Amino acid sequence: MANKKVKVLVFSGYGLNCEEETKYAFELAGGDADIVHINDLIAGIKKIKNYDILAFPGGFSFGDDTGSGKAYANKVRNHLWKDIEEFIAKDKLIIGICNGFQILTNLGILPGALMWNDSARYIDRWVDIKIEGKSPWLTGIDTISLPIAHGEGKFYTDTETLKKIKNENAIVARYVKGETCEMTGLSSNPNGALEDIAGVLGNNGNIIGMMPHPERGLFVSQLPNFPYLKEKSRRDGKKLPKYGPGFQIFKNAVEYCARTRLKINR
């Protein structure tokens, strides 16, 4: 039904922990999001097929034990694999953020793998990324600042896969020296990622995985230099925009789904 809101399923359970802000982001963008515990999907209480978008949020599923995302991915593979395959076959949208991205690569839904940061330590900071890939998620976005927070976020893959990703235009974005790095003097690549890759796409851009957290940059007031921007805008007599750099990603997805659903219904 065209007049119904776009339905988003946000996974939860076993230490995923960004589900609330991810739900909030989709709803701010006009969607209708449910946080669903994976065991409720396994038990059939909730069904993947009833949703337009799947979101694997950030967190620490199973405490990163045995490797980040691995144990949660095993659970998905053991119980929900068929449902996910069908969902993908319908060209519906999936996003994996941080731990969610790690889960998607462990499942093989997205190429490559995430390994320990070069520093071998968890890091929380803001980065700049330049969008490259073609995807409904990325329409109209160029270079933005977002926060990362991870221990195992270094993207890696073999040469052949890398070539393939490039050919398919499936690199979401690369870490670059932008506003945040200029401001703080930090290096652009925070974890030693192969070719500065911050995220990758799958299934013609319908599936996106990224280490940076767009849901933590929904408002301009979440930016690290917000106190400066605020003072500057006050002196320039200008009003700061309300939304931050991460918002557009969610807005793109919800609008895209609404549009495509409209088409199907017609």
Add this chain to the structure above:
Amino acid sequence: MASRIIISQKVRDARAETKKIQFNSLNLKGKINDVLVLDSYTIDTNIKSDALTKIASALTNKILEDGTIGKLDLKNAFDWILEIGFLPGVTDNIGTTTKETIEDLLKFKFSESVYFSQIFILSGNISRQEVETIGLTLHNPLIQRIRIKSYAEFVKEKDLEILVPKVNLKSEDAVIEVNLNVTDEELIKIGKGGVVDKNGISRGPLALDLAYMKAIQEYFRSKKRNPTDIELESIAQTWSEHCKHTIFADKLDEIDKGLYKTYIKEATNIIRKKKGKRDICVSVFSDNAGAIAFDDKYLVTHKVETHNSPSALDPFGGSITGIVGVNRDTIGFGLGAKPVANMYGFCLADPSDTRALFRDKNLTQKMLSPRRIMDGVIAGVNVGGNCSGIPTPHGFVYFDERFRGKPLVFVGTVGIIPRKIGKNFSTEKEAKKGDCIVVIGGKVGQDGIHGATFSSEVMDGASPATAVQIGDPITQKKLSDAIVKEARDLNLYSSITDNGAGGISCSIAEMAKECNGCKVELEKVPLKYPGLTPWKIWISESQERMTLAVPKSKWKAFKKLMDMRGVGADVVGEFTNSGKCVVTYHGKKIVDMDLEFLHNGLPSRNLVSKDEKITYLEAPKQTSKDLTKIVKDMLKRLNITSFEFISKQYDHEVQANSILKPLQGRGQVNADVAVIRPVLDSKKGVLLSSTLNPSYSEIDSYKMAASSIDGAIRSVIAAGGDIENLAILDNFCWCSSTDPVRLGQLKSAVKACFDYAVAFGTPFISGKDSMFNDFKGYDEKGNLINISIPPTLLISSIGVMNDAEKAISLDFKFEGDLVYVLGGTLEELGGSEYFKYVSEKTKKEFIGNIVPSVDAVKNMKLYKAFTKCANKELVASSISIGRGGLAVALAKSSIGGKLGAEIELKKISKKTSGDDRALFSESQGRILVSINPKNKKTFEDIMKGNSFTQIGKVSKDSKFIIKGRDGNEIVNAGIDALLTDYKSTFKNF
């Protein structure tokens, strides 16, 4: 038969590379050329080979890793194998996750365990002794095991033998009777050394002194029987300093009702009455945390704990259980609050101090080094906070050599809870007669036996190693989500509390007060392994457990929900109204005590204090002319320097609530205050800060406490908070608290807490104390050494602001902005960081005598005026002037903005005797601000009637220039150089 799967890395592994660098920095004679790190999973059950292949595949990320089954297969030659795993019975989180993965994959459950270990393959010309040295950096012998094999040994044995670290407890006699019809001497012995087993081994400290033992003796005489061991252990837990806070509760000198009731609680009562309708307190001192109003819909809670003694033995375990423990205080507040922010504070010894200390005279029990303790406690909060999905926006580190014996680990959690759950107030909870006693979360093992009584004792060779626990944040995260995000709002339980010190013996007995009785069937408590005696089950502090009262009619629904969320839940008894705490074990009654005796039977002592005034040396007049160098040196000091390596490894962005961040400005300077927006669709913000000044304590503990309160308030004001919406928390960490002089210092400090809280109108909402932070041990030569921490009071502050977006950061924003000092500068350098610096430079001890005084009336007026300016958004930057004084605050604002400054001391230094004194005085009540010149008149109009002085401007060139009292340039430094200095000390941490 056990089998083993080993995972190795196919691509260059950052963990191994980092270890290689770390090992080579240990001053070994030889060099390590290569390190491999392998992950090993030992599965202690029969599994067929095709199933093993499936498991290995599930544990391997094919792009990064290889998985092999069985034999340790090493293709290339090497020199040493070093394996680190856990000792039997120690929480093994990775092992547990692996077991869950296997069971989910093979779709059958098994009762045996999976054990994780890490295998390091070393190549390099090093001796066995050196490998042992490396091993010590990788493991803590109290909780972990180590295996070392040379290449020759490995070749000879053809493998690294599979080891199963299974717990094998011999069943002891279930319950023994303790004869209390003995002499006082014997009673003292039992109270100190503990119950003696039948084989003559004492079970560890009860920390019950003679007066307490006699009260127990009398009680059981009246019952015409001796207590059981479990009864005595139970009383010891409940009466421990840790649980009853006897130093604060007992009569002290003329203070009949004790310090807590007379000063702390009373201050809050007076403030609440005085504020009337403006009262912000909602639930104070009665629950696991304190709560103030957030808005019409929500309350915000705060609680700060310490976890000192366990952290001295196992820094990682101590600090992780500290942080997840205080999270449970939040989850256990009211009907369950959601944790929205963590804070931390570490008081440590200089990490470069390498002198060895021992806990025993025979020099066999070596204390961990300060560096090791520092790394451990930092890592504990890292894993505990990050894995739990709770942001950590605020914290501090503080160094003093007197923290060498016992470090202090402060951990705090802020929570959000709706005012009402359905029709009920969320702060009201009551276990009712007939409710099931339900324990949820992890299982019980031997870990954490005697934690509560241990923290009431001086640490020495007899300190129990079993007091150490390891946290499992994911088990707790599952529990937390199931309670706070689901069960609470379904109204499935009537009361909830945390299992902390004393385990279920304390939590159940505490909750039993709500209905006046409980009956526990101890055999129903789920165990990690068989063979635990009843007293251990009862008092074990195994982590990640909470106790709930669940109405019988709701148990089924509650249990079903917990099952669906992977959370263990068991009924272990029933709440009653018998007036008794009864425990049975397989039908036999082993505890039968009146609740009244258990909770109120401890005799009150009369504590006596004594005042002692010591005069210390004053620092000589400015010894060095080179103030530029001194400013630069000050920025490198442990207590001032950047600790961004900590801030950046703690996730402070999760939950998307971060507004004012721990690192601020272009220069990313550590701030004293953070602002979060805990409810995503509300504009309101919560401000968090904390202050301690242990260096003032020995000079004047009254002023120490006053300045800590002023500091904690001031930082919140400086960031845009309002004193009307501000509450504080106290954490006293004292030493030798039976010594009259220490009690005298305590009395003064607590009195200051009353005086200043009332004067500022900022209520105490929660507090905790840790009164025996003393170390008794031996140096390398076997000489007896006593180290006591300086009396330490941490004041934490929490404020609510209407618009989080009005928060002010510390960094200068624009050239040409006017720089002001608000508040007066006096010559107050007693216990200052500068005097410490001068002492170190001159190798003498100048502690000084004039500690900063706090004029609450004056400061309050100034803070209120400042809040007006902040609300009108007149302030571009602001920072509270604290440790290191004006010079350090100026440097931080400049570094933060990467902008220079031109400052004149002339106008503010009249009351000081030298430029250095004016720069580094730690006078309280001061805020350094910069404003847009256009706002000058409005700003000054509002500030009129307060002490405020324009001292200079933010400059466009990146030069940091200060002119002295006579107008000459005394400091001239480049901002880049200052930034480098500020970040140099912990650069490689």
